[in-house]
Each structure stands twice: as structure tokens, then as C-alpha cells.
Amino acid sequence: MITGIGLxxxxLDRIRRLDERSPKFRTRxxxxxxxxxxxxLxxxxxxxxxxxxxxxxxxxAKAMGTGIGVHCSFQSIQVLRGENxxxxxxFNEQERGFVSITHTKGFAAAQVVLET
Structure with a gap:
């Protein structure tokens, strides 16, 4: 059963500027x-x-219904490459749901589907 969907x-230019301005952004x-x-890379x-x-x-974080904050931080969510x-x-080191990431010339987008 699907319990959450987030998009x-x-x-890309916004992320590039933030990353160039301070390495703290990427480590956060x-x-x-x-x-x-x-x-x-x-x-x-x-x-x-x-x-x-x-x-x-x-x-x-949107799929969880919490947003980024106390209960769901950037560091508690991890996206790693799997097979292929x-x-x-x-989330908190346990695999959760499905994620799809895409890029265009100017944007990056991701969709997450959570299920029980």
C-alpha cells in the first residue's frame, strides 16, 4: 500500500551558486x-x-509528511546507487520506498513513493 508520494x-544554477559560495552547503x-x-565527479x-x-x-520529506526539519533531516536521508x-x-539507514531522479539542462527533479 502506498503511504506517501513526494515530488x-x-x-541547477541555484544549487551551483550555493555550492560555489560555501562547501558547508554540500556537507549539510x-x-x-x-x-x-x-x-x-x-x-x-x-x-x-x-x-x-x-x-x-x-x-x-514531503512523502513522509514532515518536511525537512527535526524529524527528517538531510543527514537522516541517504540516496545511494544500487545495482545497475x-x-x-x-531513512535512518533503512531502505524506504522508491526514488527516481532526473536532470534537464536547467533543472533536477525527483519523485519518491513510500509504501508499507
Whole structure:
């Protein structure tokens, strides 16, 4: 049974500017394991990765019905590559639901579906 659906979309330029302004932004959004993947990328691909993870975490928090805050933080949500590169979403280290991330020239978007 589906218990929540979340969708988020973010401008790549906005994420790029935030990331260039302060490395604290990426360490606030990405977990240590996600930072390893981020650091293995270069240029535009880094921005797409960071924006995609940001959108996925926002979509997850919306699906949970909490938003990002005390009960659901960027660090408690983790998106890692699974088999064949498929993203897998974890909350407090437990796999939860399904996530899809996409990019265009100017945007990143993510959808999360939670089920019991």
C-alpha cells in the first residue's frame, strides 16, 4: 500500500551558486557516503548530483509528511546507487520506498513513493 508520494524540482544554477559560495552547503545536504560519490565527479556532473540528491531528500520529506526539519533531516536521508546504478533511498539507514531522479539542462527533479 502506498503511504506517501513526494515530488521536488530544483534549478541547477541555484544549487551551483550555493555550492560555489560555501562547501558547508554540500556537507549539510550530503551524507559522508554521498560525498564520496560527489568527490568522484567533476564540473556540471557534480552540480547535477548535488541537485538530484537535494531534490530526492526534499521529495522524501514531503512523502513522509514532515518536511525537512527535526524529524527528517538531510543527514537522516541517504540516496545511494544500487545495482545497475538505480538510486536507492534510505531513512535512518533503512531502505524506504522508491526514488527516481532526473536532470534537464536547467533543472533536477525527483519523485519518491513510500509504501508499507
Amino acid at each position: 521536488d524540482m530544483i534549478e 545536504v550530503l551524507t559522508p557516503a554521498e560525498l564520496v560519490d560527489y568527490n568522484g 567533476a564540473g556540471r556532473r557534480r552540480t547535477e548530483f548535488l541537485a538530484g540528491r537535494f531534490a530526492a531528500k526534499e521529495a522524501f 546504478g538505480r538510486p536507492r533511498i534510505y
